[in-house]
Amino acid sequence: MQDIPLTIAGREFGSRLIVGTGKYRDNAEMVSAIEASGAEMVTVAVRRVDLDRSKDEGILHHLDHEKIFLLPNTAGCYTAEDAVRYARLGRAAGLNDWVKLEVIGDERTLLPDVFATVDAARTLVAEGFHVLAYTNEDVVTALRLEDAGCAAVMPLASPIGSGLGLVNPYFIREIKTRLTCPVIVDAGVGTASDACITMEQGVDGILMNTAIAQASNPVRMARAMRLAVEAGRLAWLAGRMPRREVAVPSSPTTGMLS
Amino acid sequence: MGSPGTALVTVNGQPREFGEGITVADMLAELGLRPGMVVVEHNRRILERASLASTEVRTGDIFELVHFVGGGLIECRTFR
Numbered sequence: 001m002q003d004i005p006l007t008i009a010g011r012e013f014g015s016r017l018i019v020g021t022g023k024y025r026d027n028a029e030m031v032s033a034i035e036a037s038g039a040e041m042v043t044v045a046v047r048r049v050d051l052d053r054s055k056d057e058g059i060l061h062h063l064d065h066e067k068i069f070l071l072p073n074t075a076g077c078y079t080a081e082d083a084v085r086y087a088r089l090g091r092a093a094g095l096n097d098w099v100k101l102e103v104i105g106d107e108r109t110l111l112p113d114v115f116a117t118v119d120a121a122r123t124l125v126a127e128g129f130h131v132l133a134y135t136n137e138d139v140v141t142a143l144r145l146e147d148a149g150c151a152a153v154m155p156l157a158s159p160i161g162s163g164l165g166l167v168n169p170y171f172i173r174e175i176k177t178r179l180t181c182p183v184i185v186d187a188g189v190g191t192a193s194d195a196c197i198t199m200e201q202g203v204d205g206i207l208m209n210t211a212i213a214q215a216s217n218p219v220r221m222a223r224a225m226r227l228a229v230e231a232g233r234l235a236w237l238a239g240r241m242p243r244r245e246v247a248v249p250s251s252p253t254t255g256m257l258s
Numbered sequence: 259m260g261s262p263g264t265a266l267v268t269v270n271g272q273p274r275e276f277g278e279g280i281t282v283a284d285m286l287a288e289l290g291l292r293p294g295m296v297v298v299e300h301n302r303r304i305l306e307r308a309s310l311a312s313t314e315v316r317t318g319d320i321f322e323l324v325h326f327v328g329g330g331l332i333e334c335r336t337f338r
Contacts, residue, residue, distance in 0.1 A: 021328030030328060044326040048270040049296050051323075052288055072326065084300075089324050092297045092304045 003233060006205050008182050009098070009130040009151040011069070013040045016199070017229045018184065019183075020209025034068065035214055036222035041069040043100055043207065045076070047088045055179065071132070072098035078113070080120035087124055092195070099124060100154070100207075102134040110160040114141040119146055125149035134186050137171040139178060146179050152178055154186035154207060155196055161210045163190025166198045173201045186199070192221075192228035199232025267319040276315050283311040287325075297325045 005012040020040045026028035034042055072090030080103060081170040086100040103120055105113025112135050124131050135157045137139050145153045155175055158164035165188065166172065176183045184202040189208045190193050198206055206229055208221040217223035262335060263278045269289070275283055282305060286293055298305040299322040 027328075044328060046297075046324050047327045048289065049323045049325050051270055051272065071327070073274060088304055089297050089299060090326070092306075096305075109307070236310075 003237060006162065006182065007082075013069070013200070013205075015226070015229075016203060016233055017195075017226055018043065018203035018207040019212060019222070020207070022075075022209055023213035029218055033218040033222040036219045036226065037212065038068060038077070038226045041071050042211070043071045043075075044049075045073055045075045046086045046093075050163050070095050071098055073091030074102050075100075075121075076104070077102065078104050080116040080123070083116070083120040084123050087120075087129060087198050088127075091129065094123065096130075097128055098130045098132065098151075101132065101150075112136055112146075112156075114138065117141075118144050121145055121148040121150055132184065136215045137168045137169060137175065139174050142175045142179055146181050150181060152182040152184050152204075154184045155207075157185050158185040159185040163194075163211060164188055165190050166196035166201070169201050171196070172203060176202050176204075185238075186236055192224040195228040196232035196235070197230050200236050202236050207228075212231045259299050264317075265315045265319070266317045267315055267321060269321045270323055280315050281296075282309075282313045282315060282321075285315050286310065291323065296325050298323055305332075 005014055006016050014185040015038045017037055017040045018040050019034060019037050020043045022045070023203060024033065060116055072087070072095070073088040077086055078256045080099060083101055083103045088099065089137040091097050101117060101120055101124065103108050103113045103116040107153060114135055117133055117135060121131050121133050122124050122134070125148055129220040131149070132152040132154055133145045133150045134154045135145055142153045153175065155172060172185060184205040184207055185198050185203050189198060189206060189211050197208055208225065212225060265276045265278050267274055269275065276288065282298060282300065283293060286296065293307060293310050298310065299312065301320055
């Protein structure tokens with residue numbers, strides 16, 4: 001059975017799994033994990049060049065730019081102004097005019113500052129960015145972000161790096177039902193079953209980083225996540241059987257021996 | 259202030275000294291950076307690549323030289 005591709009801002013992706021590139025033990029492991037994940041889009045952060053190590057060669061030149069789309073993010077920003085600044089710097093690198101917008105509002109939970117996120121989204125959309133906005137699982141905020149012109153809305157499964165899995169499937173389903181733009185669940189997935197359950201809610205994709213990078217074997221976990229995302233997507237497309245409070249026999253009840 | 263004929267600037271939060279009248283392109287070369295590798299923010303404004311060779315470095319300037327990274331351990335140089 002053929003699925004439709006994930007389409008964001010007119011660009012099609014064959015994989016519904018998007019992965020981050022942080023927290024890997026080394027570059028080789030990151031490259032292998034990305035390959036095993038089957039992801040066609042990876043997030044990257046904008047940071048200062050280390051002036052004392054200016055001869056370092058990078059890693060992304062190992063990635064096939066025809067196959068891997070780089071999504072600059074504003075990770076680590078705490079104000080709308082900072083996020084806009086980082087987004088502009090990312091665009092000036094000349095790769096594309098996309099940005100994963102992330103404005104953090106609280107250090108302990110890394111939950112988003114949704115007010116600043118909506119403000120920054122409006123500014124960036126007006127400047128021609130395709131904005132994929134990280135947010136919490138609040139339906140009203142998700143609607144505001146879509147209204148602001150975001151190309152995708154990215155509610156969390158649970159806090160960044162927590163690995164707690166999908167804590168609020170009801171609200172995630174509600175966001176997916178109410179929005180027209182793609183809904184990508186971002187953050188909180190801990191293992192393959194979390195990814196599968198998340199995709200079974202009918203969302204368009206998942207973005208994850210820590211669950212793969214910090215697994216004991218990231219390459220294996222990347223493959224597990226790929227399969228889990230595909231399995232969850234297929235299960236949702238297939239349409240699950242209804243839940244029942246009582247047992248229903250699966251073998252015929254007629255023709256029993258007397 | 260530094261000796262005559264020098265420009266005292268801040269690059270990525272560090273004080274740096276360059277010859278007076280050099281351009282931003284010259285500064286990047288002195289730092290061992292190819293222009294295509296970094297994005298230059300000059301006094302909070304992004305400097306277009308075409309302007310690097312025509313913009314002079316002056317005392318008091320604040321530069322941010324950034325690139326894409328994957329995280330703490332990773333250096334990703336993909337700027338063209």
